[in-house]
Amino acid sequence: MGLSENKICYDVIAERVSKIIMGNMEPEALHYADHQGIKSFREEIANFLTEQTASTNPVNADHVIVMNGCCSVFATLATALFDPGDGYLIPTPSYCGVYPQMCKYADLRPVHVPLQSKAFSGEIHAFQLTIQKLEDALQIARVQNIRVRALVLLNPNNPLGTIYSQELLLGCLQFAHRLKLHVIIDEMYMLSIHDDTPFTSVLSLKEVPDPQRLHYIWGFSKDFAMGGFRCGVLFTMNKEVKTAVTQLAVFHQCPVLVQHILTQLLFDKDWINCVYLVKNKKRLGESYRLMFNGLAALGVPVLKSSAGLFVWADFRKFLSSPTFEAEEELWQSLVKAKVFISPGKSYGCCEPGWFRIVCSFPKEVISIGGRKNQATSMFFHGKADNEA
Numbered sequence: 001m002g003l004s005e006n007k008i009c010y011d012v013i014a015e016r017v018s019k020i021i022m023g024n025m026e027p028e029a030l031h032y033a034d035h036q037g038i039k040s041f042r043e044e045i046a047n048f049l050t051e052q053t054a055s056t057n058p059v060n061a062d063h064v065i066v067m068n069g070c071c072s073v074f075a076t077l078a079t080a081l082f083d084p085g086d087g088y089l090i091p092t093p094s095y096c097g098v099y100p101q102m103c104k105y106a107d108l109r110p111v112h113v114p115l116q117s118k119a120f121s122g123e124i125h126a127f128q129l130t131i132q133k134l135e136d137a138l139q140i141a142r143v144q145n146i147r148v149r150a151l152v153l154l155n156p157n158n159p160l161g162t163i164y165s166q167e168l169l170l171g172c173l174q175f176a177h178r179l180k181l182h183v184i185i186d187e188m189y190m191l192s193i194h195d196d197t198p199f200t201s202v203l204s205l206k207e208v209p210d211p212q213r214l215h216y217i218w219g220f221s222k223d224f225a226m227g228g229f230r231c232g233v234l235f236t237m238n239k240e241v242k243t244a245v246t247q248l249a250v251f252h253q254c255p256v257l258v259q260h261i262l263t264q265l266l267f268d269k270d271w272i273n274c275v276y277l278v279k280n281k282k283r284l285g286e287s288y289r290l291m292f293n294g295l296a297a298l299g300v301p302v303l304k305s306s307a308g309l310f311v312w313a314d315f316r317k318f319l320s321s322p323t324f325e326a327e328e329e330l331w332q333s334l335v336k337a338k339v340f341i342s343p344g345k346s347y348g349c350c351e352p353g354w355f356r357i358v359c360s361f362p363k364e365v366i367s368i369g370g371r372k373n374q375a376t377s378m379f380f381h382g383k384a385d386n387e388a
Contacts, residue, residue: 001358002340004158004309006192006225008283008360012276013225020264029260035249036242037066041259044266045233049218051269052191053201063237065245066259070188070219070232072252073245074101077215077234078108080244081182087111087146089137089181091129092348093312095158102152105248109146113137114350115160117303117314126303127160127312131171138179150182151175156189156199159347159356160312161305163193166200173202177209184215189308191223191277194285197306203235212238220262222309224276229258284309290366291359309360313341316353327352 028038036042039061046061053059067073078101082088087109090098102108113134115127123130134151141148153172155164164172176183185202193199208214216235221227231254236242266272291311292302301314319326324345330353331343344354359366 001361002342002356004222004356004358004360005227006222006280006284006309006360007365008287008362009225009276009280012279016265016268016271016276017261020261023264026260029257031256033253033256033259035253036246037064037254038256038259038263041066041263044263048266048272049203049233049235053187053203055201055203056206059203059235060237063235063242065234065236065242065249066254067232067234067249067252068230068254069221069252070186070217071097071101072249073217073219073232073234074098074184075104076245076248076252077184077217077236077241078102079105079248080241081184081215082106082108082149085109085147086149087141088150088152088184089113089134089141089148090152090348091115091133091154091157092350093127093159093344093354094152094154094347095186096342096346096348098152098154110348111137111141111146111148112348112350114348117351117354125162127162129164129168129172131175134172134175148179148181150184152184152186154186154188155202156187156193156305156307158189158308159310159342159344160303161189161308161310162303163197163199163306166205169200169202170205173205173209173214176213180210180213182213182215183210184217186217188217188219188222190218191280192284192309193307194281194288195306199307215241223280224265225280226262229262230254231258231262284360286363287359287361287366290363291357294366295357310356310358313355313357314353315355316351319353322352324352331355 042061042064045064046059049055049059084107089111091113092115099110115129117126119126119128138148151172173183187201190199190201203216219232220229234245295302295313303312315330318330327343327345334341342356
């Protein structure tokens with residue numbers, strides 16, 4: 001339950017992909033491809049993003065770049081945007097894979113924008129991002145002589161599963177525009193929303209303060225349960241950035257056969273909208289509620305969320321002390337009990353004791369995991385009682 005994979009819709013995806021594979025293979029699938037991606041594939045991606053994000057302006061396929069996963073997109077984009085030693089703002093907790101990918105080719109410095117479990121005055125929920133928190137983190141970076149060049153946002157957030165409001169998105173873009181910062185926004189989970197909370201894509205905003213410094217990332221791994229296909233997408237209106245990233249993309253190309261299969265998948269809009277997305281949302285909601293209620297029954301609080309393949313759970317009362325050393329000790333004990341979940345420290349969380357638990361499994365798997373968690377919970381409750 002530590003790896004964020006959508007395992008509840010494998011049957012739906014496998015059935016559709018099998019039909020595509022069994023069809024006639026086009027000769028072009030055996031050729032070398034444009035480093036930017038096959039034109040027909042980029043056109044289908046552009047149409048798909050225009051529709052699914054309710055984009056104000058049609059996404060231009062000429063500004064779409066395809067690579068073998070979003071990690072490659074982060075790595076090449078960071079190389080194009082930054083100089084060695086530059087920094088970037090990133091709200092934490094945040095996906096632990098961003099830092100190693102951003103630093104793959106460039107020596108960069110992450111500047112954490114710490115979000116707390118306590119909702120302060122004027123905040124609606126825990127772990128809420130505010131413009132003031134961005135300002136505070138920027139001031140700390142200046143004191144440390146870090147030149148901040150960009151703001152990185154994950155919406156919906158991983159690992160929190162929360163969704164940024166339109167007001168907050170605009171506020172972040174205006175903040176970045178005022179400081180001439182690039183904005184890298186990852187919407188990997190935009191179609192993995194399991195309740196009726198409205199999602200505002202940055203592409204749907206009518207007025208973007210600085211479109212030349214906005215860089216959009218999406219992929220097939222999460223929303224389409226196709227992590228093994230290794231296909232990530234970058235959309236940027238900045239021609240210089242596009243040129244630089246495309247030159248690096250030669251080392252990160254998505255296989256041509258994969259591009260052909262995904263082209264046909266995206267072309268089938270009726271299947272996407274009327275079959276897959278409907279089933280995916282229903283199953284995600286069922287899995288989320290099963291995990292949420294199961295943990296609640298064990299006395300483990302969970303942050304209420306609307307998206308993603310996971311829950312953000314509060315295990316602080318199981319810690320022997322309020323430290324990250326105690327969090328590591330608890331995590332090791334859970335692993336020994338064959339319960340693999342991800343500790344908050346790996347996401348840059350500023351408070352020890354929070355864990356991400358993936359819930360995008362069939363019901364019977366979650367039930368087995370729940371029984372393991374129950375046994376582990378009883379063990380740590382007993383430990384706490386003995387130490388009291």
